[in-house]
Amino acid sequence: MRQFTTGDLNKQVGDVTDAASREPVVLTRHNKPRFVLMSYEHYERMRNGSDPRRAHAVAEMPDEHAELFDETIERLARGEGYDDEP
Numbered sequence: 891m892r893q894f895t896t897g898d899l900n901k902q903v904g905d906v907t908d909a910a911s912r913e914p915v916v917l918t919r920h921n922k923p924r925f926v927l928m929s930y931e932h933y934e935r936m937r938n939g940s941d942p943r944r945a946h947a948v949a950e951m952p953d954e955h956a957e958l959f960d961e962t963i964e965r966l967a968r969g970e971g972y973d974d975e976p
Contacts, residue, residue, distance in 0.1 A: 891916055896924065 893916045894906050906927065909915050914928035935941035951959065 893918055893923075895919065899927075 891914060892909050894902075894909070896917050896919045899906050899917055906915065906917075910927040911929050914926050914932060916923045917925040917927055948956065948959070
């Protein structure tokens with residue numbers, strides 16, 4: 891998640907809102923997170939629960955996802971997969 895200061899919001903409102911249209915951004919003040927700015931569509935998906943994405947702790951991850959995760963970590967540990975994807 892990208893971060894901007896509240897001063898950045900005042901000086902670069904276009905850049906900050908452009909970033910927030912793609913993903914939520916954190917607005918900091920005195921180096922501490924204070925606000926999250928996001929698109930209205932993203933807010934509505936969060937509010938009404940229609941966003942199908944979910945976060946899982948590795949221990950709670952569905953088995954098929956855990957297998958893919960483990961395989962990918964092993965490939966990356968061998969140095970494979972960094973540059974071979976489009």
